[in-house]
Amino acid sequence: MTKKIGITEVALRDAPQSLIATRMPMSDMLPILDKLDKVGYYSLECWGGATFDSCLRFLNEDPWERLRILRKHCPNTKLQMLFRGQNMLGYRHYADDVLEYFVQRSVANGIDIIRIFDALNDIKNLQTAIKAAKKEGATAQVAISYTTGPVFTTDYYVKYAKQIEEAGADSICIKDMAALLTPYKTYELVSALKKAVQLPIQLHTHYTSGLASMCLLKGIEAGADVIDTAISPLALGTSHAPTESMVAALQGTEYDTGIDLKVFGEIREYFMKLRKKYIESGLLDQSMLATNTKALLYQVPGGMLSNLLSQLKQAGKAEQLEDVLQEVPRVRKDAGYPPLVTPTSQIVGTQAVFNVITGERYKMCTNEFKDLVAGKYGTTPMPIDEEFAKKIIGDQPRITCRPADLLKPELDTLRKECAEWTEQEEDVLSYAMFPKVATDFFKKRAAAKYGVDEKHADAQAQIHPV
Amino acid sequence: MTKKIGITEVALRDAPQSLIATRMPMSDMLPILDKLDKVGYYSLECWGGATFDSCLRFLNEDPWERLRILRKHCPNTKLQMLFRGQNMLGYRHYADDVLEYFVQRSVANGIDIIRIFDALNDIKNLQTAIKAAKKEGATAQVAISYTTGPVFTTDYYVKYAKQIEEAGADSICIKDMAALLTPYKTYELVSALKKAVQLPIQLHTHYTSGLASMCLLKGIEAGADVIDTAISPLALGTSHAPTESMVAALQGTEYDTGIDLKVFGEIREYFMKLRKKYIESGLLDQSMLATNTKALLYQVPGGMLSNLLSQLKQAGKAEQLEDVLQEVPRVRKDAGYPPLVTPTSQIVGTQAVFNVITGERYKMCTNEFKDLVAGKYGTTPMPIDEEFAKKIIGDQPRITCRPADLLKPELDTLRKECAEWTEQEEDVLSYAMFPKVATDFFKKRAAAKYGVDEKHADAQAQIHPV
Ligand SMILES: [Co+2]
Ligand SMILES: [Co+2]
Numbered sequence: 001m002t003k004k005i006g007i008t009e010v011a012l013r014d015a016p017q018s019l020i021a022t023r024m025p026m027s028d029m030l031p032i033l034d035k036l037d038k039v040g041y042y043s044l045e046c047w048g049g050a051t052f053d054s055c056l057r058f059l060n061e062d063p064w065e066r067l068r069i070l071r072k073h074c075p076n077t078k079l080q081m082l083f084r085g086q087n088m089l090g091y092r093h094y095a096d097d098v099l100e101y102f103v104q105r106s107v108a109n110g111i112d113i114i115r116i117f118d119a120l121n122d123i124k125n126l127q128t129a130i131k132a133a134k135k136e137g138a139t140a141q142v143a144i145s146y147t148t149g150p151v152f153t154t155d156y157y158v159k160y161a162k163q164i165e166e167a168g169a170d171s172i173c174i175k176d177m178a179a180l181l182t183p184y185k186t187y188e189l190v191s192a193l194k195k196a197v198q199l200p201i202q203l204h205t206h207y208t209s210g211l212a213s214m215c216l217l218k219g220i221e222a223g224a225d226v227i228d229t230a231i232s233p234l235a236l237g238t239s240h241a242p243t244e245s246m247v248a249a250l251q252g253t254e255y256d257t258g259i260d261l262k263v264f265g266e267i268r269e270y271f272m273k274l275r276k277k278y279i280e281s282g283l284l285d286q287s288m289l290a291t292n293t294k295a296l297l298y299q300v301p302g303g304m305l306s307n308l309l310s311q312l313k314q315a316g317k318a319e320q321l322e323d324v325l326q327e328v329p330r331v332r333k334d335a336g337y338p339p340l341v342t343p344t345s346q347i348v349g350t351q352a353v354f355n356v357i358t359g360e361r362y363k364m365c366t367n368e369f370k371d372l373v374a375g376k377y378g379t380t381p382m383p384i385d386e387e388f389a390k391k392i393i394g395d396q397p398r399i400t401c402r403p404a405d406l407l408k409p410e411l412d413t414l415r416k417e418c419a420e421w422t423e424q425e426e427d428v429l430s431y432a433m434f435p436k437v438a439t440d441f442f443k444k445r446a447a448a449k450y451g452v453d454e455k456h457a458d459a460q461a462q463i464h465p466v
Numbered sequence: 467m468t469k470k471i472g473i474t475e476v477a478l479r480d481a482p483q484s485l486i487a488t489r490m491p492m493s494d495m496l497p498i499l500d501k502l503d504k505v506g507y508y509s510l511e512c513w514g515g516a517t518f519d520s521c522l523r524f525l526n527e528d529p530w531e532r533l534r535i536l537r538k539h540c541p542n543t544k545l546q547m548l549f550r551g552q553n554m555l556g557y558r559h560y561a562d563d564v565l566e567y568f569v570q571r572s573v574a575n576g577i578d579i580i581r582i583f584d585a586l587n588d589i590k591n592l593q594t595a596i597k598a599a600k601k602e603g604a605t606a607q608v609a610i611s612y613t614t615g616p617v618f619t620t621d622y623y624v625k626y627a628k629q630i631e632e633a634g635a636d637s638i639c640i641k642d643m644a645a646l647l648t649p650y651k652t653y654e655l656v657s658a659l660k661k662a663v664q665l666p667i668q669l670h671t672h673y674t675s676g677l678a679s680m681c682l683l684k685g686i687e688a689g690a691d692v693i694d695t696a697i698s699p700l701a702l703g704t705s706h707a708p709t710e711s712m713v714a715a716l717q718g719t720e721y722d723t724g725i726d727l728k729v730f731g732e733i734r735e736y737f738m739k740l741r742k743k744y745i746e747s748g749l750l751d752q753s754m755l756a757t758n759t760k761a762l763l764y765q766v767p768g769g770m771l772s773n774l775l776s777q778l779k780q781a782g783k784a785e786q787l788e789d790v791l792q793e794v795p796r797v798r799k800d801a802g803y804p805p806l807v808t809p810t811s812q813i814v815g816t817q818a819v820f821n822v823i824t825g826e827r828y829k830m831c832t833n834e835f836k837d838l839v840a841g842k843y844g845t846t847p848m849p850i851d852e853e854f855a856k857k858i859i860g861d862q863p864r865i866t867c868r869p870a871d872l873l874k875p876e877l878d879t880l881r882k883e884c885a886e887w888t889e890q891e892e893d894v895l896s897y898a899m900f901p902k903v904a905t906d907f908f909k910k911r912a913a914a915k916y917g918v919d920e921k922h923a924d925a926q927a928q929i930h931p932v
Binding site: 182184211218233236244247248249268275287290293 | 648649650675676677679680683684698699701702707708710711713714715717719727728730731734738741742745752753755756757758759760762763
């Protein structure tokens with residue numbers, strides 16, 4: 001009857017991404033890695049998502065080097081990354097050869113579990129990534145982008161879960177990025193998925209609306225196998241349920257995690273110091289730590305709400321927020337009900353703002369909205385009406401195949417483009433994700449190397465600049 | 467099948483007491499009272515506990531005037547107070563005439579529900595208060611001081627609940643001040659109490675260890691009727707589960723609260739501003755808002771842990787904390803297993819420190835520990851060993867009756883003592899609770915009155931000091 005519940009610690013990836021815009025440098029992680037490695041986590045989510053971009057753009061860190069350090073200091077714990085399917089870690093669709101090579105290098109440098117998701121829940125955008133992960137011997141977990149709306153019934157998720165199982169994934173994650181799950185909805189959904197598929201089910205939900213720990217508990221009662229949590233100093237608010245609290249809640253029950261609460265003493269203390277530092281520097285805003293049920297009220301992610309408001313303010317139409325919030329579900333319906341997650345939340349939100357402030361629906365359309373209607377992001381959960389598509393994209397052909405099938409291999413071209421800067425074979429992948437940002441990073445790296453040599457020279461000459 | 471769950475909002479009493487040392491002045495409450503009154507709460511906990519002391523000592527407010535203002539601005543919501551049985555709101559046992567008069571004036575000034583508890587769970591210390599509340603037409607709720615330890619089985623609580631029902635209480639609250647409850651312990655306890663007694667069950671637990679919302683949810687599933695929550699800006703940490711989150715979690719289920727989430731919009735916004743103000747002034751420490759499972763690890767309240775450490779530090783023996791934590795359960799056992807809540811947590815804690823730092827158990831005993839052993843606080847959950855008692859208090863007689871039975875009526879004496887300062891009949895009760903503090907307050911009040919007259923005189927004479 002006893003079933004050990006696994007814990008994925010998100011202190012190194014999603015917690016900093018949710019609370020401090022992914023600005024946690026490697027130097028803040030390093031001192032605590034050996035202790036994290038000894039906890040007995042199911043896995044440590046520590047790479048991918050926005051960390052890659054943040055390393056190159058803001059932290060002047062090589063993401064690959066970060067991964068190697070994480071691997072070296074956590075030899076006993078599975079390392080997990082977040083991967084946006086055919087989008088990978090960038091903002092466009094990539095050809096399969098780039099994707100396969102990225103997965104190969106990720107696993108070679110230390111990744112054990114690749115969590116793959118698609119904004120449209122289009123299985124076609126996940127197939128190559130699943131195969132690549134399995135080929136490299138990694139665990140291929142597919143995350144369902146959870147959302148609400150008339151088509152997102154339990155049946156919808158059950159069908160998608162079956163597609164995921166058929167595609168060869170090793171496990172399924174319910175990814176509730178917008179914190180829209182409630183405890184009893186979670187219970188119903190997990191129960192249905194457990195009945196429909198044989199795969200282990202993992203739960204990922206944010207604390208934003210203050211329901212996360214209750215959702216995890218009810219999910220576990222319904223059969224969830226692994227849950228995502230954040231060490232308490234980086235928990236709550238827009239982050240996750242506190243790790244220690246979930247361990248304590250399950251201790252001594254049939255769902256015991258097998259983790260001893262005592263192991264968190266020094267880890268919590270360490271992260272409390274970081275938390276304090278982030279708050280004092282202004283990086284962590286205390287208002288992010290309070291819960292907010294606004295997202296539940298409007299059924300849109302919290303981040304999207306603030307984006308809408310700021311777009312309206314720029315247009316001097318802040319008073320039309322309520323109209324825009326009424327328009328969002330209509331635009332979603334027209335566009336085939338995309339889940340609201342990056343990038344679809346921005347695409348739908350901006351279009352809803354345009355529809356309201358111009359006073360005429362679809363008088364102005366963004367290119368991204370046109371691409372969405374044209375099928376360039378993949379197949380939407382519901383078909384888009386022919387008439388509507390014609391209105392938006394005219395006679396432009398609509399894509400119904402896998403968008404990546406239209407892409408030619410591009411790795412060789414990318415290699416040539418960045419050849420002058422590359423110092424390791426993984427560099428081409430950094431370049432592929434963020435050509436401009438990676439090139440800037442490469443330049444700084446080269447300059448620093450030169451600078452280091454200069455220093456050595458100075459040291460030898462006994463010249464110490466103050 | 468549907469059962470409406472009631473919500474007691476603690477934003478005006480326990481939340482400020484837990485987060486900002488009860489330093490919320492009436493001026494911070496006033497602007498939002500009419501909105502709170504329209505929510506549809508089961509009750510608004512807003513008076514008693516430490517608020518009375520804080521009004522007189524720190525905020526220069528008449529607690530009775532505060533109650534009248536609360537009543538005036540919240541005509542539609544039941545007002546609730548916390549009352550320490552025969553200790554009332556002070557720090558000693560009071561004669562029945564004082565208690566009865568206090569209850570009478572509380573109800574006359576606006577209180578609807580009196581939550582009464584005793585640190586030792588000794589029903590004798592509650593009987594007069596229950597009778598007095600009922601006589602005045604108020605709801606008499608008895609709160610069980612929840613604690614852990616070998617004698618605190620479900621059976622123990624069931625027996626106490628039956629005593630409470632027999633004593634004539636209208637409802638029972640499980641008061642988990644130290645946040646020691648876990649979700650499945652809550653489920654078991656509430657189930658057992660619902661089976662044993664006919665009274666409605668209310669749940670009060672703190673977020674300290676991060677388990678509160680899960681405990682409330684499992685408690686509701688087990689049959690709890692009303693839960694205590696705090697509006698989100700004053701929730702989490704050492705406070706309570708967020709009100710909006712619990713309303714959202716139950717919405718549309720068989721446990722719906724009947725409250726519309728939209729009603730919290732402006733209320734949350736208002737309290738977010740207060741929260742920001744308290745954080746910026748240093749009154750609210752951000753570290754109090756993070757969860758901490760330490761209390762669960764040692765099974766002692768969080769506040770007691772920090773007290774023990776500070777006592778040890780003063781003695782230069784901080785390294786003996788682990789020894790003291792081992793000693794606490796032994797002292798509790800010797801002293802008949804008192805729950806660890808004010809004042810017993812201090813009494814047991816200090817004695818444990820003495821036992822460790824002197825190197826000989828009970829070589830030094832505090833007077834309070836002697837009183838506890840002598841029965842002056844009431845009957846302990848388990849009998850105290852005769853031999854042990856003799857060692858601690860020698861041949862001093864032990865009290866087995868109701869401690870207040872040994873007290874003569876004292877209201878007339880108190881009235882005479884403070885006669886020169888009283889301006890309203892309730893003043894004698896303020897004086898009874900805190901003779902010194904109340905007298906200082908009375909003096910300031912008189913001076914202010916004089917000062918106001920002075921100002922008027924100045925104004926008339928057209929003299930305006932800068
Ligand atoms: Co997330
Ligand atoms: Co409390």
